[in-house]
Every structure is written in C-alpha cells, then in structure tokens.
Amino acid sequence: MRTFVSAVGVILALLLIAVAVPAAWVDANVVKEDGFVRMAGALGKDPDFQNRLTGAAVSTFESSVQLPEPVRNLAGDALKGAANGMQSWSDYPQAWEETVRNSHRLNFGGQTEESGSPTALLLDIAPLVRLIRDHFASSTGITLDVPAESVVTLGQPSQRQIVERVSAFAPLWWVAALGAAVSVLLALAAARRRALVFVFLGLGGLALAALWSTTADLAVSSVQNLSSGNSVAELFKQEFLESSRSGFGQWIVVDVWVSAAVLALGFLGWLVAGRRRSPSANRATTAR
Incomplete structure (x- = not known):
C-alpha cells in the first residue's frame, strides 16, 4: 500500500507539473503586460517588420487626415521620409513600446468600442501614427488631429477565444504547482525507499522536457498555418511565435538541468542506502 500511494503521488506530481510550468510561463510572458512588452519589444528591432509597420502607420496617417491641397507635395515628401x-528617430523605441502596451491592454484587458473588431486580436499602431503627426508638424508647421486608436487585425475570432481562455486560466498556475508540491511530499512520506521517488521524479522531469518541446513545436506550427489576412x-505573428518558442525553450533547459540533478541525487541516495543494507544482510546470512 505504501508503494502504491507513493507511485500515485509521483504520477500526480508529474501531471500537475506538466500543467503548471507552461501556465506559469504564459502568465509571466504573455498575460502579464511587462512580460509581453519584453517579448514583443524585440520585434521593433526587426528590419523587415519595421519597414512593414512604418508603411502601415504612414498609410493610416494618410487615410485619417485631410491634407490641404497646397501642402500635398510637401506632405508627400515628409511621409516618404517617415x-x-x-x-x-530617437522617439521611435518609446512609441513602439507604447504600441505593444496598448495592444496588450486591448487583447488582455478589454477592448474599446472604437476598436471596431471586438472578437479579433488587435495591434494598436496609434502611437506610431501620432509619432508621424508630431514629426510632420515639426517639419511643416501644420498640426493635424489623428484617431485615438489605429488598429490592425492580428487574428480571427477563434484565436481571440483562445486568448480569453489563456488569460483566465494561466494565472492559476500556482494551484497546480501547490498540488504538485503536496503530491511530492505525500510520495516521500509514503515511500519505503525515498531515493527511488527522486529517481522517478528526475526521469519524469526529463520526459516532460521532451513532451513540452514537441508540444511547443506543434503549437507554433499550427498557429503559423492560420492566416491573419x-x-x-x-x-x-511569426516573429512573436519564434520569440515565444525561444523563451519557453529556456525554461525547458532549466527543467532538464533540475531533473538531471534530482535523478543524480536519487541514484546517489539509492547507492548509499544499498551499501548500508548490504552489511546487515550479510550478518543475517552468517547468523543463519
């Protein structure tokens, strides 16, 4: 019975860890605003993405303002330069960070009526449009009003639903982590040979690393196949997914090292316990 209870504790702990670790990563790097900004902030340094993003911002600026006829040629040169x-521009990094923060709030903190697409994932490029407005005003002396929000649709309603579920359940990762800790303690308390508990936990942790790596690759591949139009x-989407895969990969590497250490500790304890039992067994055999 003790062996059975210990085995159940180890299995339950591994199942809970399998859920807790990915959920904790998602909560820290996607659901939480600062983590999302850290991950997406690097995208603003990608040359190809920058070119397309600035092109979209310039197009949005042109379509959202009414330029006087006498300054159209001047405006064309200024917008081409933008x-x-x-x-x-020195203030571009700050505008990009604000873009990422606003977009996170739209997708994870509730959307406004002006967004026009309450069921889609959105990227709010209004800070970049305002940046163009400010530089345009400094070069032409003409101050123009631009929309408070300028959104680009990133996904489909089904993807929006996934985001809503993730934002609801990922912050609860600590419940699974607490359950895993309790299960490990139960397994250790019930085990006749505690070293074997560490051995199986280490082996299970290595198996989880392989499972997470394969699942992450499949998830990235499946999302990349969904068109945003x-x-x-x-x-x-592509750059953010690659950044996410790389970031979670670092957590997987940590899991591999921790699991290997636990496995080594378990084997060491098993060998030490075996040596302690051997003299007792030899004395019992001699007595008989």
Whole structure:
C-alpha cells in the first residue's frame, strides 16, 4: 500500500507539473503586460517588420487626415521620409513600446468600442501614427488631429477565444504547482525507499522536457498555418511565435538541468542506502 500511494503521488506530481510550468510561463510572458512588452519589444528591432509597420502607420496617417491641397507635395515628401527613416528617430523605441502596451491592454484587458473588431486580436499602431503627426508638424508647421486608436487585425475570432481562455486560466498556475508540491511530499512520506521517488521524479522531469518541446513545436506550427489576412499581422505573428518558442525553450533547459540533478541525487541516495543494507544482510546470512 505504501508503494502504491507513493507511485500515485509521483504520477500526480508529474501531471500537475506538466500543467503548471507552461501556465506559469504564459502568465509571466504573455498575460502579464511587462512580460509581453519584453517579448514583443524585440520585434521593433526587426528590419523587415519595421519597414512593414512604418508603411502601415504612414498609410493610416494618410487615410485619417485631410491634407490641404497646397501642402500635398510637401506632405508627400515628409511621409516618404517617415516611411524610410522612422526607425532611426530617437522617439521611435518609446512609441513602439507604447504600441505593444496598448495592444496588450486591448487583447488582455478589454477592448474599446472604437476598436471596431471586438472578437479579433488587435495591434494598436496609434502611437506610431501620432509619432508621424508630431514629426510632420515639426517639419511643416501644420498640426493635424489623428484617431485615438489605429488598429490592425492580428487574428480571427477563434484565436481571440483562445486568448480569453489563456488569460483566465494561466494565472492559476500556482494551484497546480501547490498540488504538485503536496503530491511530492505525500510520495516521500509514503515511500519505503525515498531515493527511488527522486529517481522517478528526475526521469519524469526529463520526459516532460521532451513532451513540452514537441508540444511547443506543434503549437507554433499550427498557429503559423492560420492566416491573419494582413502582411503586418503575419510578420508580427511569426516573429512573436519564434520569440515565444525561444523563451519557453529556456525554461525547458532549466527543467532538464533540475531533473538531471534530482535523478543524480536519487541514484546517489539509492547507492548509499544499498551499501548500508548490504552489511546487515550479510550478518543475517552468517547468523543463519
């Protein structure tokens, strides 16, 4: 019975860890705003993505304002300069970070009525449009009003539903982690040979690393096959998925090292316990 209870504890702990670790990563790097900004912030440095993003911002600016006829040629030159060199502006990084934060709030913190697509994933490029407006005003002396939000659709309603479920359940990762800790303690308390508990936990952790790696690859591949219908959105999606895969891969590497250490500790304890039992067994045999 003790062996059975211990085995159940180990299995339950591994199942809960399999859920808790990915959920904790998603909560820290996707659901939480600062983590999302860290991951997506690097996308603003990608040259191809920058070019498409600035092109979309310039197009949005042109379509959202009414330019006086006498300054159309001047405006054309100014907007061409913005499209070609906005990434080099000193205030571009701050505008991109604000873009990422606003987009996170739209997708994870509730959407506004102006977004126009309450069931889709959105990228709000309004900070970049305002950046173009400010530079346009400094070069022409003309101040124009631009929309408070300028959104680019990133996904479909089904993807929006996935985001809503993730944002609801990922923060509860600690419940699974607490259950895993209790299960490990139960397994250790019931085990006749505690070293074997560490051995199986280490082996299970290595198996989970392989499972997470395979599942992450499949998830990235399946999401990449879903079309967003927008070149900017497609590039954002691809780069963000690659960043996510790389970030979670670092957690998998940590799991491999921790699991290997636990496995080594279990084998060491098993060998030590075996040596302690051997003299007792020899004395019992001699007595008989």
